[in-house]
Amino acid sequence: MSTDTETVSIQLNAWPEVASRSRVQVAQPELQPSTAHTDDENAIGIDYQQLHPVDGGIAAWRLLWPICIAGLIAGSFATNLGGLIVTQGVIYGIGFLIFYYPILSFVNEFWIERRGMAYGLLCSASGVSGVGMPFIITSLLNAYGYSTTLRAVAVALVILTGPLLPSLKPRLPTSNSTTVAATNWSFLSIPLFWIYSFSNILYGLAFFFPSLYLPSYATSLSLPPSSGALLLALLSIAQVLGQFTFGYLSDQSRLISTLLILSTFISALSSLLLWRLAHSLPPLIAFALLYGFFGAGYTAMWGRMCTNISQEPLSHMAMFSFFNVGKGVGNVAAGPMGAALIGLWGEEGVGRFEGVILFTGGYQIIFTNNGFLGYLVRCKLGQGELKGHAHHGKGQGISIRIVNLGVGVLMVLGGVAQFFPLGFQSIVVGCYVIIFGLATALLEFQIPPQVARYASFMFSFIGRGLFYLFIGSILLSTHWTKVVPGTLIGFIGLGYVALEFVPSIEPPANMRDADAGWGAEQV
Structure with missing residues (x-):
């Protein structure tokens, strides 16, 4: 059997179950205390459904990741909004999920004690590309239009991503074990899970408004055309630093609720004060740095939020999926909501952004209070930040x-x-x-x-x-x-x-x- 066929096959857990499935073993050290047994003896068998016989023993995402590329190329031929929704929304979205979720499962396999830092690195990596992409995309759009730009992005993704795929492997190779461990759904009865889930919906509703409207806001202030791209680049830089920092801190301390409150409260204040009162570039730069650093740190703590809800590893990916669903629901609702808020308090200049800014700051405040509520719930359930102390x-x-x-x-x-x-x-x-x-x-x-x-x-x-x-x-x-x-x-x-x-x-x-x-x- 070749090396490729010995690698673990992993796909979205939501894929329909089929009659024939491969069995793999994934090490989950947190399930077993440290003993004199070998790692293989302590391994816990986890079943990941396969695309049999399509994958032929090769991880399904290795075959299906080009769906992302197909979505970009198909989008370049779209001539109306419906075409963009199908290509950029549905096709590209499905391809991204098939590619991204196996990588998350790899992170859970390799990282346990430093899982928060690992999630922070993974999340902040997307911000690295965001530093230069606003300038590149703006230049390409102005020079060649959207069709050529989308095709160029698709080619760039193939060149930059394709050679790295062979290096993406799970922690352990395929085993002949047939042990099946089902997902533990007991977390659905834990109040803290629903508090965090509701917070994710609020996060999805409000978080992305600044990245959507900052360039237009800068234009309304008659700032140079490059100001919008500069603000987005600074937002991405701050996001990289913030996600790594909050992910790292979530490993160093049990004060997860305190970090959540700090993240959302500073984001709310920066929106209501700096963005709302900004009439020049320096306050907008300060807002982009503060909001990017503190606001983006929330998603980097999802890994530790899961372990705070339940210590059962088999439920962590399911919880992470629920968090993403909540964030996605908020993202979908944010589009029409933002369109309704624009111009609500004024039609000229920066006044037309008043509704968006107040909505962003207000929802971050509600978001902050979900952190307070989560803090209280954890303390009352005996899961507080001081857990383990004598008193x-x-x-x-x-x-x-x-x-x-x-x-x-x-x-x-x-x-x-x-x-x-x-x-x-x-x-x-x-x-x-x-x-x-x-x-x-x-x-x-x-x-x-x-x-x-x-x-x-x-x-x-x-x-x-x-x-x-x-x-x-x-x-x-x-x-x-x-x-x-x-x-x-x-x-x-x-x-x-x-x-x-x-x-x-x-x-x-x-x-x-x-x-x-x-x-x-x-x-």
């Missing part, structure tokens, strides 16, 4: 205090913002909100017995959640300094209310008792 219950209390202290700070900032412009009503509302914020923060250090006795409802999930929703609605106004804290507080309140109705998550048994200092247990 895990105390660690949960600290993590929840941090969230509430943050809400207190947001209340104070939102209350101060109410003073502008000055008015009797705004001063009264601002003072009340500042007092509520200070009280919220102080209660995280010590709960007076009278408060615990007469306001016990405030120390339940639903009570605290409704209180945050009320304060958030008060703060909402027309200016971003009021919208941002009001929205954040409101969605944190929604998170608390949701926790009240999740059967598998119980509040701390002693959360109404108060001790001096940080020893208290409260929501």
Whole structure:
């Protein structure tokens, strides 16, 4: 048997099952503790469906990857939108999936302890090509038109990618083992999986708007034509650095929810402040670098998100597929949504992008609160960032205090913002909100017995959640300094209310008792 036929055959797990299948062994060290046995003895058999008899023992993707090339070439002959959807959307998309998913399975085989870094490298590699591609594509389109450009890209992919295919091999060669291990679907009952999945839909809805509209925004500011390509190149450079950094950090620390919150919150602020207020090139450059670095880091953490949901390796690829589906649903909806938002608040100049910018920043804020909710769920399920420490219950209390202290700070900032412009009503509302914020923060250090006795409802999930929703609605106004804290507080309140109705998550048994200092247990 030749070397090629001894390589593992891997294809999309979604391909219909056929009667005759090959069997392979894939090493999954995380399933077995380190023992004196050999690697082969510890290998776990995993069945990957084959395109028998089409593949003849050769991995299916080695035969079908030219579908990508065919999509590009066919697209060069398209003369209407429907033709582009079929060629660039359907044909190219199917070819890409057939080619890409086996590579992901190889990453899972080779990388375990540093899997986050590996995913970061894999994701950031796409950004490397994005550094120069905007300039190349723009020049080709201007010089030769879209038909010749697509054909040139297809030829370039064959020349650059084809010679590398023989080096893409799994960790172990084909084995005669017939052991079959089915995908473990138990992750579907874990709340954290659905929180992450919903976040992926939001991510797909909002993340790609800057890369779509930054060139047009620069044109509306009467900047040089090359400014749009420059911004996209900088966005790609920042994406490369961000995806590797966040992937690497997800391996170094269990603070995955903290990284998710940081990624989305900085992205939201950069959209609402830098992009929305930019009227020259320097702020747009700063926005492209910040948004690219922090926003793109999210997908690089998918690998570690899967291991946080479940330690069962056989479910990781299935979870990754669900994450991609959620992101894809968001991408599909983003197109018509962006078209509807353009010009919603103005028809001239940069004003017509107001809706897109607010939508991007607003959804990133909602996205941030999904990170908060995921943080709380993990802590309440005993899967928090402090897992493994001697006093895990105390660690949960600290993590929840941090969230509430943050809400207190947001209340104070939102209350101060109410003073502008000055008015009797705004001063009264601002003072009340500042007092509520200070009280919220102080209660995280010590709960007076009278408060615990007469306001016990405030120390339940639903009570605290409704209180945050009320304060958030008060703060909402027309200016971003009021919208941002009001929205954040409101969605944190929604998170608390949701926790009240999740059967598998119980509040701390002693959360109404108060001790001096940080020893208290409260929501």
